[in-house]
Amino acid sequence: MSKSLQSTIPMNHQPMQFGDVTLRAATPEERDSLYELVVRDTSWTAHNAPYLSSQCPTIEEFTQQHFTALCLGEDKRLITVNGQPVGTVSYYWESRESRWLDIGIVIYDPDYWAQGVGYNALILWISHLFEEFDLPRIGLSTWSGNIQMLRCAHKLGLKEEGRVRCVRYYQGQYYDNVFMGVLKEEWNEIISELELPINKNNM
Secondary structure, three states: OOHHHHOOOOHHHOOEEEOOEEEEOOOHHHHHHHHHHHHHOHHHHHOOOOOOOOOOOOHHHHHHHHHHHHHHOOOEEEEEEOOEEEEEEEEEEEEOOOOEEEEEEEEOOHHHOOOOHHHHHHHHHHHHHHHHOOOOEEEEEEEOOOHHHHHHHHHHOOEEEEEEEEEEEEOOEEEEEEEEEEEHHHHHHHHHHHOOOOEOOOO
16 A cells, blocks of 8 residues: 555554454555456355345446445455455444444455454454444344354354344245344453454554
8 A cells, every 4th residue: 555545544544464364445446356356256145145135236336335435444444365355344333323333244255265364354353343432342243044154253252142033035945143242341351362463553
């Protein structure tokens, strides 16, 4: 990232790194390559709420709904591995009035599935959001068909807080909606025990 572009990004929006995984904002010239990442191999849609309508956006929809936010780097960030974009993390307010914030993650490139990328990315993202916002809890909602996401969440120390059974219908089968979450004091203990070498300096 160029120094001129870095200087326009608030310090709390600077890249964060853990191992070979970095979370950063996108740059304007990356639009076409990132769109290609999303649509080149759509197998990710089988895990990311496939019971909803088609998830492959047009380039106009991608630009308006995703890329602009990725460039701002506030509620969405790119996940890169050794500099290569592979996915995104995000947060959204389930209820801003009651301070209920949930997070999301998508690894678009299947070559990086089950490699610990999502685990490292969510360590960075959850840690950042607890620092950014005065919140007692961060949540993550998924479905029982997304086995990899559930394994990752449990490995991170998130707890299953609720389950609504048989409300996600996909390919002739019903699945559960699963609510995961972690409290700030729990997360601080997890991070302290792991002694993680997280680098939040400018890159």
